[in-house]
Amino acid sequence: MSYRIRKTFEKKEKKLVTFTTGGDPDLDTSLKILNTIMNNGIDIIEIGMPFSDPMADGPTIQESSVRSIASGTKINDILEIVNKVRKINNEIPIILMGYYNSIFNMGVKSFASKCADAGVDGLIIVDLQPEEDSELYKEAKEKNIDLIRLITPTTDEERLKTILHNASGFLYYVTVTGITGQNSANVEHLKKSIMTIRSSTELPIVAGFGIKNRRDVEQISIFADGVVVGSSIVNIIKNNLNNKNKMITEIDKFTKDLKKGVKE
Amino acid sequence: MTIKNSFKKLPDEKGYFGSFGGRYVSETLMPLILEVEKEYEKIKNDKIFKEELNNYMETYIGRPSPLFFAERITKDLGGPKIYFKRDELNHTGAHKINNCMGQILLAKKMGKKRIIAETGAGQHGVATATVCALFGLPCIVYMGEKDIKRQSPNVFRMKLLGAEIRSVNTGSKSLKDAMNEALRDWVTNVIDTFYIIGTAAGPHPYPAMVRDFQSIIGEEVREQILKAEKKLPDLLMACIGGGSNALGLFHEFLDDKQIEMIAVEAAGHGIESGNHAASLSGGKPGILHGNKTYLLQSNDGQIDEAHSISAGLDYPGIGPEHSYLFEQKRVRYMSATDKEAIEAFQYCCNLEGIIPALEPSHALAVLKKIAKNYSKDKIVVMNMCGRGDKDIFTIAEELNIKL
Ligand SMILES: Cc1ncc(COP(=O)(O)O)c(C=O)c1O
Numbered sequence: 001m002s003y004r005i006r007k008t009f010e011k012k013e014k015k016l017v018t019f020t021t022g023g024d025p026d027l028d029t030s031l032k033i034l035n036t037i038m039n040n041g042i043d044i045i046e047i048g049m050p051f052s053d054p055m056a057d058g059p060t061i062q063e064s065s066v067r068s069i070a071s072g073t074k075i076n077d078i079l080e081i082v083n084k085v086r087k088i089n090n091e092i093p094i095i096l097m098g099y100y101n102s103i104f105n106m107g108v109k110s111f112a113s114k115c116a117d118a119g120v121d122g123l124i125i126v127d128l129q130p131e132e133d134s135e136l137y138k139e140a141k142e143k144n145i146d147l148i149r150l151i152t153p154t155t156d157e158e159r160l161k162t163i164l165h166n167a168s169g170f171l172y173y174v175t176v177t178g179i180t181g182q183n184s185a186n187v188e189h190l191k192k193s194i195m196t197i198r199s200s201t202e203l204p205i206v207a208g209f210g211i212k213n214r215r216d217v218e219q220i221s222i223f224a225d226g227v228v229v230g231s232s233i234v235n236i237i238k239n240n241l242n243n244k245n246k247m248i249t250e251i252d253k254f255t256k257d258l259k260k261g262v263k264e
Numbered sequence: 265m266t267i268k269n270s271f272k273k274l275p276d277e278k279g280y281f282g283s284f285g286g287r288y289v290s291e292t293l294m295p296l297i298l299e300v301e302k303e304y305e306k307i308k309n310d311k312i313f314k315e316e317l318n319n320y321m322e323t324y325i326g327r328p329s330p331l332f333f334a335e336r337i338t339k340d341l342g343g344p345k346i347y348f349k350r351d352e353l354n355h356t357g358a359h360k361i362n363n364c365m366g367q368i369l370l371a372k373k374m375g376k377k378r379i380i381a382e383t384g385a386g387q388h389g390v391a392t393a394t395v396c397a398l399f400g401l402p403c404i405v406y407m408g409e410k411d412i413k414r415q416s417p418n419v420f421r422m423k424l425l426g427a428e429i430r431s432v433n434t435g436s437k438s439l440k441d442a443m444n445e446a447l448r449d450w451v452t453n454v455i456d457t458f459y460i461i462g463t464a465a466g467p468h469p470y471p472a473m474v475r476d477f478q479s480i481i482g483e484e485v486r487e488q489i490l491k492a493e494k495k496l497p498d499l500l501m502a503c504i505g506g507g508s509n510a511l512g513l514f515h516e517f518l519d520d521k522q523i524e525m526i527a528v529e530a531a532g533h534g535i536e537s538g539n540h541a542a543s544l545s546g547g548k549p550g551i552l553h554g555n556k557t558y559l560l561q562s563n564d565g566q567i568d569e570a571h572s573i574s575a576g577l578d579y580p581g582i583g584p585e586h587s588y589l590f591e592q593k594r595v596r597y598m599s600a601t602d603k604e605a606i607e608a609f610q611y612c613c614n615l616e617g618i619i620p621a622l623e624p625s626h627a628l629a630v631l632k633k634i635a636k637n638y639s640k641d642k643i644v645v646m647n648m649c650g651r652g653d654k655d656i657f658t659i660a661e662e663l664n665i666k667l
Contacts, residue, residue, distance in 0.1 A: 050566075051565075051566065052435065052566040052567045053435070053440065053441075053444050053552060053553075053567050054444075055290070055444045055447045055448060055451075055553070056290045056448075056451065058448075062434060069566060074564045075564055075565065099551070100288055100551045101550045101551040101552060101559075101561070101565045101567070102564075102565045104549075104550060104551055104556075104565070105550055105561065105564065105565030106565065126290060127288045127289055127290060127551065127554075128288060129287070129288075129289070129291050129294050131278065131286075131287055131294075132286055132287060132288060149291075150290075150291040151291070152290075152291050152292040153292070154292050154293075154294075154295045154296065154454055154455075155291070155295065156295060159294065159295050163291070174291065174292060177292050177451065177452060177453075177454050177455070178292075178448075178451055178452035179448045179451060179452060182452070183452075
């Protein structure tokens with residue numbers, strides 16, 4: 001298990017996790033955004049590796065991928081972003097999120113080494129489930145990188161066992177059936193599902209997809225160990241493309257507000 | 265007779281054809297896809313299901329489709345005897361409905377209430393809309409904006425059949441993006457929705473299932489050619505988008521080692537131009553739309569846009585079984601350009617009185633070129649997998665004719 005992830009979850013308060021696509025709208029601004037986020041006490045950062053065909057993402061994150069690719073971002077640049085973040089902050093867990101083709105194309109072994117060198121702690125690969133992840137799992141484990149497993153509203157008891165086998169780091173509960181940035185989670189259902197999962201695992205459970213604002217964060221961090229906010233931040237990027245200073249200020253304000261919503 | 269290294273036994277239990285195939289989808293879809301597999305395994309050899317399917321194949325689709333000796337083309341090319349397997353005569357005008365009929369019966373068995381599909385040329389969309397009308401299920405078809413424009417007759421047909429068309433304007437605005445959008449719909453409506461995939465691609469069990477439903481083409485050909493010629497063909501030919509009509513023809517014969525097979529990808533403006541849809545000739549292995557297969561992609565693993573005049577072939581991937589047959593060299597993969605396909609299209613109209621779809625026109629274009637390499641005693645069967653009514657506007661535009 002990644003040392004940084006373990007350390008982070010040893011602290012009692014609930015975790016706030018953000019998602020932004022690396023290189024959106026460009027590499028420099030993307031790094032500034034991450035700095036702003038980290039300065040506001042965000043606990044874990046997820047950095048999206050842009051992909052041309054992000055089939056699990058709604059329009060907001062699709063467009064952020066398009067912007068990032070259009071500005072010339074390569075997968076190696078994402079690793080370079082991690083490198084740069086590490087120079088400023090050596091504690092915060094960094095999770096790369098993306099699609100398997102980016103990794104397969106680079107070569108699984110080579111990708112895992114580069115991740116380790118850059119200081120990546122975990123990977124969330126949206127289209128790679130336990131049936132297919134043994135190769136990446138092996139390479140990642142050797143380097144103490146956690147392959148974060150996803151649990152969803154369609155996961156039944158049988159499937160949960162498959163997912164929990166070999167799971168490490170934390171678990172990512174996808175709160176809605178659907179794509180990113182669309183529907184909001186039903187808090188009561190969500191609570192029940194997370195309670196059910198808790199009875200089968202010691203791993204922390206972080207909830208993501210459809211968590212949009214401080215209110216969602218307040219409600220969901222009562223029973224989840226952490227919450228992920230993605231599309232709402234990416235929307236701020238999208239709405240301020242021709243004023244990068246304002247983009248940063250708005251993200252600063254927004255993430256400060258989110259942080260206030262986190263339950264101790 | 266059992267053959268030791270049979271090509272017909274694949275995929276393995278994890279859905280792999282050699283190193284291709286598998287299941288690369290969102291976790292949300294996994295339980296459902298496993299259920300599709302389980303249910304498909306149950307019905308696939310079930311006598312009652314088969315009888316039901318065969319009955320529709322016969323009375324609704326019009327199977328068996330004829331095997332036609334294309335005498336004038338044969339004479340003109342001066343090479344082998346050329347037969348067309350006339351799947352363009354099927355109800356709705358292409359092979360696509362063979363698969364849709366199978367899948368909708370499965371969807372019904374599974375109690376699904378809503379059907380979604382992606383379409384490129386619109387043939388799969390029309391076939392899906394047709395079976396949905398037949399069984400009274402709501403149908404939503406995702407179609408790229410670019411394809412909606414170039415296949416307008418099919419768009420209107422789908423509407424007449426009661427389907428809702430959702431225009432997709434992301435990425436290349438064609439088949440690849442329609443499939444992304446269909447997958448996004450599926451993951452959102454996972455409980456009540458069945459996704460009828462139109463080609464032998466996608467997560468396991470789709471590549472195998474679509475192939476199985478299309479295999480009736482080859483099974484009929486075996487019987488028909490034995491009756492007509494008292495022997496098996498020497499060469500089988502088909503065009504390739506995702507690869508379902510080609511596998512439909514080939515699969516039955518994969519273990520008849522003496523039979524040569526050629527599949528034709530779309531070379532668009534030419535492979536060297538970079539504007540093409542020939543995933544095997546111009547791509548490399550990767551992961552997209554639920555399977556590991558050959559894909560057109562950049563050095564960084566971003567999927568490239570494909571190009572073909574034929575909307576049905578305009579896809580940067582190919583079904584995983586073809587990637588396997590390619591690496592095993594069981595099937596030879598060649599390509600034809602837009603221009604060659606248009607020429608073959610006109611050639612077929614003029615010599616045989618058959619207006620072919622642009623897709624099989626690609627196969628015919630290659631056949632025209634290679635016929636001279638085969639002697640007169642050889643027999644070729646080409647899959648005439650679709651008719652060209654949908655393409656007349658594209659052809660008119662290419663020929664600078666105002667309709
Ligand atoms: C007539 C026709 N042929 C071929 C294809 C390509 O698909 P496949 O390779 O799955 O047969 C299409 C697809 O739309 C089609 O409409």
